[in-house]
Amino acid sequence: MPPLRMLFNFAVMAVIAYVLLAGVLFFFQSRLIYYPDYGRHIAITPVDAGLAYEPVEISTVDGETLHGWFVPAPAATGTVLFFHGNAGNISHRMEYVSMFHRLHYNTFIFDYRGYGDSTGAPSEPGTYRDAQAAWEYLTKKRNTQPDRIVLFGESLGGAVAAWLAVRERPALLVLASVFTSIPDMGAKLYPFLPVRLLSRFEYNTLESLRSVTSPVFVAHSPSDEIVPFTQGQALYEAAPHPKQFLELQGGHNNGFIFMRKEWADALDEFIRMNLR
Template sequence: MRMLLQIAFIVAAGYGALVAAAYFAQAKLVYFPAVGREQVATPAQMGLPHEELTLRTKDGVRLHAWYVSVPQPRGVVLFLHGNAGNISHRLDSLAMFARLGYATLIVDYRGYGRSGGRPSEEGTYLDALAAWRHLTAERGIAPEDVVLFGESLGAAVAAWLAAQVQPRALVILSGFVSVPELGQEVYPFLPVKWLARFRYATADFLKDVSCPVLVAHSRDDEVVPFRHGERLYAVAPGPKSFLELQGGHNEAFFFVRPEWERSLAEFLDSTRPVR
């Protein structure tokens, strides 16, 4: 009996240490700013005219951003990327939007790329808000001409922003319902929903979004299961569309495939304001 109690104590202590480590290491599990911290290329290398920008957030953090222009734009995309890499890893997406006739503002969150500060959930929301203010207040672009595009973690940030402002449309690529829900699936042996200090509650944000929404997700996504995309589509009030993709979560640049690029173009054109 004494041996059994000792074994039980060791197991309990080990599990407690694992739970504590998971609680305090959450930021390292959510954010990967060190992955591709260096800028590997610029839009100019793809023949895309752009401006180097420094945006300042409400709490004083300086963010690095690019504004890629096109002649006679059909609108402007505010691009909010995922939790790894930086804006220089999204050049194919910038080229795709240019082909579709859209200018793009893409910004690195605090702690990513050449941006200052350290990443946090509230910080990423402030970063998105600073990018929105730059477009609408500083450049004078009408909100109904701005499309929010978020991939993975950026999908949660974009959904949060869409619930605060009135954009033309919202595109959710490979989004998850929430960090606690996804984390519980990834680590079923841990009480993630109790431990989670990060929420990124995409589904909750979507309930307060009034603009048209496109949810795009792949059945092959090995990081964020397809059912997350289905649930996000279900909770979006509408008007809404769903686009089923193929390929893994990190199989870059989904929309450069012609059939999906056409679907995205059709959705964006359907949301253009009548003037």
């Protein structure tokens, strides 16, 4: 085969492979973002950590049923509304629940649609509806005052929490290992593809923060192997005052564990300073 012909065939194959890869990225984005089947079943409950709790079921405006736990703390000074990341379920966040209990904060933690024992399948609009349903459960069913609620989001949960913080008036917003947006993350992971054109998801935490009026606490690790440290810094820069940045240690999924006491002390001080 002549060299030019071989080169032409190679170029055609490369273009086809590129288009196929772009197509996979476009049509299967949800599978790249959500991992509800990673530890799908509830592994443990707060009782296994020595904590009393109330199982909760809440309904969303579009008919899904969300499963969660309300974990009361003795002499509680506030309530944490917890938004977990894109993998696993509420039973994989017991370290957080135990920490907040020790610090005397109630915790309401729930699974998004399609996660754990919640019904449905995850989507970006769906997670926002889930967040609104969780907020209404605390403020209407439990009569919790908004200025006693702390929104806490880890990773993807931070984008959901920031979205809610724009629409409601929580006492403060906490972002742990959170990205600026899905297109920003996609551009980092697939720099050779036009991700910003292909993305069907936003989860634009950075944009939300520009409209948040509550105090903001941002925690991120320079060793985060999934979400770049620079994205955590960008979120902090965009946040309103008062705000605080805590530099963690360790990777994306273990930064909290590697800095447990420092994390708890710094977070507790910031919350107590800003609970109105």
